[in-house]
Amino acid sequence: xxxxxxxxxxxxxxxxxxxxxxxxxxxxxGSNLNPEDKLQVNRQEGTVxxxxxxxxxxxxxxxxxxxxxxxxxxxxxxxxxxMGNSTPPANFFDQEGATYFGELEEAFMHQVPxxxxxxxxxxxxxxxxxxxxxxxxxxxATATARPLPTLDIFPSWPMRSPHTPKEVSNxxxxxxxxxxSSKNSSDHSSDQLGAAANMASHLDQVSQQQExxxxxxxTSSTQRNGKTLDPKxxxxxxxxxxxxxxxxxxxxxxxxxxxSSKLKLAQMEHDIQRARAQxxxxxxxxxxxxxxxxxxxxxEYIRWLDDHGRRMAELHRALHAHLQDDELRAIVHDTVTHHxxxxxxxxxxxxxxxxxxxxxxxxxxxxxxxxxxGGFRPSDLLKTLxxxxxxxxxxxxxxxxxxxxxxxxxxxxxxxxxEQLHQSLSDTMAGGSVIDDANTSFMGQMALALSxxxxxxxxxxxxxxxxxxxxxxxxxxxxVRQAARCFLAIGEYHNRLRALSSLWASRPREILMADExxxxxQSIVTEPSPNQYSAF
Amino acid sequence: MDRVSNLASERAVxxxxxxxxxxxxxxxxxxxxxxxxxAVHELDRDPRGREMEKELAxxxxxxxxAVPALFIGGDLVGGTNRVMALHxxxxxxxxxxxxxxxxx
Numbered sequence: 001x002x003x004x005x006x007x008x009x010x011x012x013x014x015x016x017x018x019x020x021x022x023x024x025x026x027x028x029x030g031s032n033l034n035p036e037d038k039l040q041v042n043r044q045e046g047t048v049x050x051x052x053x054x055x056x057x058x059x060x061x062x063x064x065x066x067x068x069x070x071x072x073x074x075x076x077x078x079x080x081x082x083m084g085n086s087t088p089p090a091n092f093f094d095q096e097g098a099t100y101f102g103e104l105e106e107a108f109m110h111q112v113p114x115x116x117x118x119x120x121x122x123x124x125x126x127x128x129x130x131x132x133x134x135x136x137x138x139x140x141a142t143a144t145a146r147p148l149p150t151l152d153i154f155p156s157w158p159m160r161s162p163h164t165p166k167e168v169s170n171x172x173x174x175x176x177x178x179x180x181s182s183k184n185s186s187d188h189s190s191d192q193l194g195a196a197a198n199m200a201s202h203l204d205q206v207s208q209q210q211e212x213x214x215x216x217x218x219t220s221s222t223q224r225n226g227k228t229l230d231p232k233x234x235x236x237x238x239x240x241x242x243x244x245x246x247x248x249x250x251x252x253x254x255x256x257x258x259x260s261s262k263l264k265l266a267q268m269e270h271d272i273q274r275a276r277a278q279x280x281x282x283x284x285x286x287x288x289x290x291x292x293x294x295x296x297x298x299x300e301y302i303r304w305l306d307d308h309g310r311r312m313a314e315l316h317r318a319l320h321a322h323l324q325d326d327e328l329r330a331i332v333h334d335t336v337t338h339h340x341x342x343x344x345x346x347x348x349x350x351x352x353x354x355x356x357x358x359x360x361x362x363x364x365x366x367x368x369x370x371x372x373x374g375g376f377r378p379s380d381l382l383k384t385l386x387x388x389x390x391x392x393x394x395x396x397x398x399x400x401x402x403x404x405x406x407x408x409x410x411x412x413x414x415x416x417x418x419e420q421l422h423q424s425l426s427d428t429m430a431g432g433s434v435i436d437d438a439n440t441s442f443m444g445q446m447a448l449a450l451s452x453x454x455x456x457x458x459x460x461x462x463x464x465x466x467x468x469x470x471x472x473x474x475x476x477x478x479x480v481r482q483a484a485r486c487f488l489a490i491g492e493y494h495n496r497l498r499a500l501s502s503l504w505a506s507r508p509r510e511i512l513m514a515d516e517x518x519x520x521x522q523s524i525v526t527e528p529s530p531n532q533y534s535a536f
Numbered sequence: 537m538d539r540v541s542n543l544a545s546e547r548a549v550x551x552x553x554x555x556x557x558x559x560x561x562x563x564x565x566x567x568x569x570x571x572x573x574x575a576v577h578e579l580d581r582d583p584r585g586r587e588m589e590k591e592l593a594x595x596x597x598x599x600x601x602a603v604p605a606l607f608i609g610g611d612l613v614g615g616t617n618r619v620m621a622l623h624x625x626x627x628x629x630x631x632x633x634x635x636x637x638x639x640x
Contacts, residue, residue, distance in 0.1 A: 399626075406623050409569050417562025424558065458559050462616055469624040 293352025
């Protein structure tokens with residue numbers, strides 16, 4: 001990397017700045033190696049680099065007696081009183097420089113593998129390196145202290161981690177053995193770091209390990225720029241990559257979640273608006289009493305209505321487009337299926353909040369007026385529809401009339417059953433049960449009442465069943481075109497009821513406020529004259 | 537186990553109910569509205585009601601509640617759902633007629 005830098009600088013006919021050179025030199029010093037050691041690795045290139053460095057330093061340095069010292073003085077990165085004349089590079093770690101280099105080492109890892117390897121080699125070979133491992137300790141610790149976000153090669157300020165100063169001091173405290181430094185590293189590094197863990201667990205084998213690594217160097221994996229990395233570094237790099245990848249994936253997932261939530265929110269807002277337009281939320285919907293099942297159903301119903309409107313339009317087009325019967329049959333069949341879907345939704349809602357369904361809060365006021373057991377009354381609907389379906393064959397007329405009659409009987413039966421339930425429930429609430437005259441406590445009453453209420457769900461479901469069967473039977477009795485007209489008529493009928501609800505809610509009224517001082521508010525609603533609605 | 541079948545064969549139309557069951561009341565109302573004279577057996581008043589209920593549940597395919605359960609001509613027709621669907625389809629009356637429970 002240094003070579004590249006120097007080459008680029010030289011080619012641009014621009015001297016590297018004093019700071020740059022000093023920095024590089026200091027790095028070289030701080031890597032705890034004799035510059036000559038590095039040369040052993042890349043003899044040819046190293047010589048070039050070194051001589052170039054020396055030359056350039058020579059140009060810029062004021063005193064050139066001790067090559068090692070000068071750049072450090074020149075470097076001026078706040079290494080106060082950094083190098084005594086005889087301080088070996090090892091003691092660089094006493095200073096802040098160690099921290100700095102620790103960080104930078106990490107940053108350079110990808111680009112300067114050579115330093116790592118040669119540092120290890122130097123560690124085993126050179127005598128005056130009492131601490132063979134502090135540097136890797138520091139760097140590996142920093143690796144775990146913080147994942148590598150970007151390659152900030154030339155930071156304007158040394159990057160510090162909370163761990164390294166401690167480590168550094170520990171390193172110097174336990175200056176003799178690599179054991180202590182290993183221990184410290186394991187204290188500070190996370191469990192992820194296999195290298196540190198290895199070191200911690202093989203304290204007496206560190207030297208062996210290093211020799212092993214030295215041996216392995218030639219055969220280690222992960223060739224980078226044609227140079228080899230030692231296994232520990234390889235592992236660390238892989239872990240960093242993995243961590244970065246995982247964090248990217250997490251970020252992606254989070255963003256996707258946000259996006260889908262945004263869509264859901266937009267959909268819900270649209271649904272609410274639609275509900276208002278439909279006049280469903282007028283007249284004070286019981287917001288406080290709305291259970292989650294009810295709210296869910298309300299939203300689903302609104303969506304169903306939207307869908308229904310589209311299908312009705314499609315059916316209308318299909319009917320007047322003079323399609324082949326087969327095509328129309330498919331569309332009509334889809335319409336029936338769509339109605340089935342609503343009954344399914346209602347059955348679900350009945351399980352969680354039967355009161356919501358049976359009181360018809362989910363439907364428009366006008367529809368609610370005609371409500372029977374949580375929906376439309378099938379026999380009534382048939383009575384309304386019959387005139388719309390002309391011309392019918394006699395066979396069809398009989399069929400529909402029979403259907404109407406059967407439905408009427410079934411409805412009456414269900415109504416009677418519900419009536420009995422009401423009676424039984426009210427008896428329980430009143431305190432005297434029909435069956436059991438023993439003294440029932442309040443909780444006993446409640447328990448009994450609850451068990452009775454649970455059958456309410458069954459009635460709503462049976463009523464929906466009647467509605468569904470009615471629609472299916474109509475589909476069976478009628479021809480395709482007749483069935484198409486039938487379902488359009490049903491849709492339109494309920495549409496009009498909903499429209500009526502909206503109009504009624506927004507009708508013009510006059511309210512007179514009486515004198516407040518006398519007896520509170522008094523509002524007088526004027527009788528609407530027939531002329532008022534002529535505009536409609 | 538046979539008690540259910542025995543009772544079901546006694547009359548043309550047999551319904552098994554429970555006295556506190558409102559849905560059972562609905563089904564019996566329907567039959568009487570149609571002019572059917574059905575035999576009604578309340579399981580909670582029968583000493584062997586428990587096992588009969590289990591048997592009915594089994595016959596209905598594990599569906600709860602086991603009541604009301606309608607038998608026509610000794611054969612199981614089904615629960616409320618089935619009875620209502622058959623009636624709207626116009627098939628219940630022919631079944632009753634063929635069992636002799638209804639006349640024109």
